[in-house]
Amino acid sequence: MKVLLIGDYPPPYGGVAIHVQQLHGYLRACGVEAKVLDIGKGGRPAPDVHPVRSPAHFALRLAGFLSAGWMLHVHTSGNNPKSWVLAGLVGGMPGLRSSRVITLHSGLLPDYLAASGARRNFARVALAGYARVVAVSQAVKDAVVACGVPEEKVVVHPAFLSSQVRPGPVPAVVDAARARRRPLITMAHHPSPVYGRKLAFRALKLLAREYPDVGLALFGPGTDAEDFIRDARELGVAGRLEVLGELEHSAALGLMARSDVFLRPTTHDGDSISVREALALGVPCVASDVCARPEGTRVFKADDAQDLARVVTEALAAGPAVQPSVDAGPELLTLYTELAGMPAEAAMPFTKSDDTDIDTGETKHAAQ
Template sequence: MQNELAGLRICLIGPIPPPAGGMANQTRQLKLLLEQEGAVVNMVAVNAPYQPVFIGKVPGLRAVFRLVPYLLALYRNIGNNDVCHLMANSGWSWHLFAAPAIWIAHWRKKPMVMNYRGGHAKQFFEGAWSVVGPSVRRCSAVVVPSAYLRRVFAEFATDAVVIPNVLEQKRFYPAADLNAKLRVIPAKPHLIVTRNLEAIYDIATAVRAFALLKTSLPQATLSVAGSGPEEHALKALCQELKISDSVHFLGRLDADQMAELYRSADLMLNTSLVDNSPNSVIEALACGIPVLTSNVGGIPDLVSDGVDAVLLPPGDATLFSQHAVEVLTNSRLRQQLVENGLAKTARFAWSSVSQALLHTYQTAISSRNQAGSQ
């Protein structure tokens, strides 16, 4: 694998931390892993720092100061690589960052592998496919992280290849005392939520579920790792439910801190309303943490109910609470979920993902060369 990727010149286009987030973390990690295999990765960040810095505080003007340097960086870098790998999303991000990258690669006759992610894909395509479709058709390959998104693209007559998100196995792994931990019912259960504090993740339902759980497990605590516009409302909800002393808002954590948080937990709640293939669920499974999650979007393709996670209807705090109590007080069930979850994460290992990526790159390069020779 190293010899086949070594020397391959890849223009990687996408967001990078800060701020940290699912796509930004995947982009950063992909760059590092490809470089470890010997590939030459030229990064074009869609969220490069503003120059000068104060422009970032000026609405309207800041968009120009980010977009113009981005377009120049695309034109300069795309032409000097063998293949382009674009991390793409829905909405304005598509129109401002993804579409220009695709068209510049097309004009410069370079193969484009478009890696699309995001739970809003279906709604976005239904409203904008007449504009999005021509750009997608200029891509040499479309890659998605889940079978759910492959089905969405199929509805718009577009083939997509499923290549899962990459799991950082050296960072996300179980605690040394996991087996002993699973054999006993936790006296002070520690629940966690690890999503940004945004409306689509419906963390309010997790908070309400935790408040109900406290009536059965009064020593339980909840840690919320993330930041976002819902923070004030969520803290107010905790005060209203009289659980503020048991809920800890940790803010945005780096990857190492997040891994330690997983290993300290007894259960993770994911109450999102829209989702695709969330890294947070994969990371929790890899750390040996049982997961209760809403059954939206691509999540049923990611985990199986009662096998490696518990899937529940979104927005139902009562059901989340009831099943959380059941998992926390049933050692046999908890151990089954954890063991199956750990087995599931093998498919996200870099050794597997890198082979699929290499094949996709080689196919894209070959198809572009054939098109150019006609």
């Protein structure tokens, strides 16, 4: 069985890119021949990861994989026209020997499709060429089915592989932040208003009344932008921020593991990888109530800074607690084998050793 993953690959370290990276490593560790067509900004060199230089280059490489009979698995947000053009292109290219799967990742997808009948029609046509549509949440599945996609073709699997959550070494600035902040709260940052930066800053100011040494560590893009600096100053929290910029994913997990609470104050969301990572690490997670959250998440009323501060205080009082985690790896491997017409036992991955590299999937053990 040969599987081609099509999607973003780190860096940058967005949720889709991380999932593609981890799924690629998982499949390779299970003895599956797996490659990635990186349609993002061209991440770091990695085994069997092929950056796409242009639309023509993408079409040429895709045609080659199709003619060779590779199974294709597209990973995309589904909340913008470019995403659906990609879905339609991959789903519509000739290649009868190749089964196709697509995962739709974004929590913004339901609103995007609901806004226009033309969008829903385009989505239905774009998805017609896929044997399975993987939705990361029930809300995403419901939106896709409402477009006219047969319900039996759509499955729900959170884009999360708990087996790949492995904190790595952190920069010295992380240890310094941990030493001077009590408590230390962490948050994945993005310049989009959807991520709730201003709300987090307002709640941080409220928390400082009870916790004089509280700090908020932010990692991700956009923390050096003028509007970020302006918001921090205007909301009176500049001195309480630990601004870490973009971190390698393993370092971000290391930061998260050292923190007292992880925040997810988004205004819209899908099935957030970072929320599940925090819970898997035993870190209390506080997230907005804009969507269904995994068991163990403490939710607050969206856009309510006082409620956010209240729930963070409760989470700090309760302390750490590891929560059960899902792992989409075995589920997707089973799906691939079914579509390839292979026996079910072919989906039983061997037990991976602790020295498996999550970036390359390389391990010292052979498949059992």
